[in-house]
Amino acid sequence: MTLARRKFDTLVIGAGGGGLRAALQLAQADAKVAVVSKVFPTRSHTVAAQGGINAALANVLPDNWHWHMYDTIKGSDYLGDQDAIEYMCRAASNLVVELEHAGVPFSRLENGNIYQRPFGGQSQDFGGKQAARTCAAADRTGHAILHTLYQQNIRAKTHFFDEYFAIDLIKDEEGVILGALVMSIETGEPLLIEAKTTLLATGGAGQLFRTNTNAHINTGDGLAMALRAGIPLQDMEFFQFHPTGIAGKGMLISEAARGEGGYLTNKNGERFMERYAPNAKDLASRDVVSRAIFIEVQEGRGCGPSGDYVNLNINHLGEEVLNKRLPAICDSIRTFLRVDPAKDPVPIYPTAHYTMGGIPTNRQGQVVVPIEHGEEPIPGLYAVGECACVSVHGANRLGGNSLLDIVVFGRAAGNDIIGYLREHRYHRPINESDVEQAMAHLTRWDRKGDGISVAGLRGELQAIMEKYCGVFRTEEILQQGLEKVLEIEQRLDDVVLYDHSKIFNTARIEAFELENLVDIALATVKSALSRQESRGAHSRVDYPERDDKHWLKHSLFYKQDRRMAYKPVRLKPLTVDTFPPKERVY
Amino acid sequence: MSWRAQGLRTWLLQRLTAIYMALYLLLALLVLYSHPVTGFTAWHDLFHQPVINIATIFMFASIFYHAWVGVRDILVDYVQPQPLRFMILTLVSILLLALMLWVVFLMFGVLQG
């Protein structure tokens, strides 16, 4: 059988906001771009983002990008790279306006400008009063942005490979990435897409945890592809738990609920956030609020018969505000909890939400790996969005910064690729042995016989991650977690498929996803075990303090021999002065 | 009544004929209620009045046009082979035109007689 091949200037893997924004930039520059997505593009998980996108438009309250930059750095617990953060916050206003021009139906203020709401971790004047920086389309901002980007790509005639699953990157001896082996889910046939540049935009890995806000598809495929290609993953110990997931189920209740005036209470009806964050209260950073809820429940002040959740109160906002500003989450609450949010409090609990770590990149979206002194880009490989770690989110991402991240760096990567394509006009010869290796990976699941099921092991892995790598961590728990994940990795060899058919075999896809999840779980637990401090989302009970002396650095996990390495945080911004690390209080 | 009628025009005419028919029906009921038809002469005299005569011609024209649009809609949905659909529609058009001619001659006869 001969392998089908196609050639493109750029291969984009993933059709969420990051992938589509980059593809749009490229298609508009007349590059031949292919977007491979394992689901139809508008099903990508960007669609589920609710609250909004940050930009210092100052439409509601005074604002400027310096304050946004400060908040983001503080939110990142000083682990974010300040050059990238400056780049993002400076670009924000232009990019939001650009989205608006592209058709995003933002909510509006009386004067016709884009509506902005307060969100967690936002301040005026470097830590002063609450700011209102989050541009919103009701509580469906991600949906509005994703659909608009897809629509503009239709207009730009981007080439889409819908329902194709990416197996592995293809690289030559010099380490240049030459495209990827993908598989049509519909036919089960492999396809080699040769590309001068490849962009990973595959999103996060929320499916690592049992209770999460993520879609079934968020299995971090790009992260694992990078690991297998010898690229380390950066800062994987930082996984964000969103404070307000629907208790016991995990569906997201946007931070916008608190931004619009909602607040949390424990079983005594106490607004407990006042104790944890006297100034910002319910709009403190997500890591702070999640930990607070966790402690409330742990110390017996949780609500409900088992005392295992706290209440989110939005009933005082009135039907009009709820219908106008938070219609979708009200629907969700009614559907999944059968609670009327206009009358009763909503049971919520922190839920796995966002992968702060990822494939190390610079602010052009180039994937970078450390060399002796510093780092160098991998030729032909880019990554943007949740799968990438620029790092603008550091140890904790601010709400409203993820939609910003994907459009800013999607566009930046697109632009850098255009430059790269100008200098590299021809396809390099494909390394057939690398193709064979990828094909072997593909055919590994043709193996027959008795064994463990994919779904079973995925469930076990998720339970382990939740138990041993959750909000609060200790050496002992993480060590146990590491052993258990290693055991899962061993047992992966015993997993077999019972269904070996070709056409739309989702069982086979889930097997690939499970492999990917196991790799990422290992990276996460190992990185968490190694970092002996508490910073942002990474809370070590045994090391409760932030330790800038030893740990103000990015971690890097390599799949080969499971090695950890470290690289410094870029504290120097592009044009302004450094924001030096200081104590982080809200 | 061209075969490739523009969507809006056909749609609009279907509505206008419907309204006309409904109004005619309402008035007819009122007239018949207030002046019960006792026999042939009364019935004939009724349609001898030019206003009613002309209105009735329009009524039938409306019925036939309305029916033509309706039949075309049904054919477009349920008869997929184009030639067959076209043939049936042609036959229906001929039938409706013939009926219309019949009505026109009939009503002119009544008007003169």
Add this chain to the structure above:
Amino acid sequence: MRFLIYRYHPEKDQKPYMQAFELDGLDKNKMLRDALLLIKKQDESFTFRHSCGEGVCGSDALNINGTNGLACITPLSSLKEPVEVRPLPGMPVIRDLVVDMAQFYKHYREVKPYLVVTDPEPEVEFKQSPEERSKLDGLYECILCGCCTTACPSFWWNPEKFRGPAALLQAYRFLADSRDQAHDKRLEELDGPYRMFRCHTIMNCVNVCPKGLNPTEAIHNIKRMMMKDVV
């Protein structure tokens, strides 16, 4: 709970058939998607699309007890037994509950579902009053799940020519946008006996839309715009 599931495996079956499944001790507060996932655990070869699990991605649109809907937001307690689950009506079945949506997406692309602005763009955002913006409510929320279009008899009979409710809703979403400048062209493209005027106000689309949207109203609004332009 008892389930009857439409099965068709193109590599094995000549014809589709219904297969019975029994799930014991099912929590009726769960959604149909949860039940389907349990069935997939029993039989790995059972295939359906799903992703977000909260009704925003639009992947798991199915025909449930005769009515189209999203499995992930259909509570089991609302369903009569045996729960009959079939693929979306009128669409070519690839396998089990997975249908080929190509035709549906094509109609979506054909209405040019993007903002067209010909004037030079301002440095800042276009102004749009809350009233103008509110015209987009009930339109932009569409998740392209296909429930409406595949419930529409007019679409069953003319899937190649009739745009279908979902695409027409999107057409109106841009016609209703105060920023859009392709008004005349959009209306022109929707005239003719097939593209829009196949709609006979059956309202099956409104009946099934999982987001509570009203394509029929959108279609009527387009007609009204056309009339205004004629008069």
Add this chain to the structure above:
Amino acid sequence: MITNTRRPKFLNLFKIHLPVTGVTSFAHRVSGALLFVSLPFWVYLFSLSLHNEASFKLALGYLTSPWTRLVLLILLWSILHHLFAGIRFLLLDIHLGHSLKSARRSAWLVNFTGAILFVVLALWWLL
């Protein structure tokens, strides 16, 4: 291994639930078709009634024969439903009762009134 290239479609109308708005619409179409089929008969009858005294009687006779009574009953329902459903469609066209709730309610109302009025008129006529 056989691979079917011809994909089946699920379109068993007996297994697809038709909502009340759909019932009204479908009945509108059926009644319209019946009325269309009866058109030549009506024109013929109308022509007879206006010819002369004798043919007027003949036309009346046609209307009261048992066979035509049955046909007339069917057409009576057709007219009633077509009229009421048509009025409902016209109201929808001018944007009245567009929400799902009111569209359902009006569909019920149309189906119900059509049927009730049919029964009342039929009894009044036959008895």
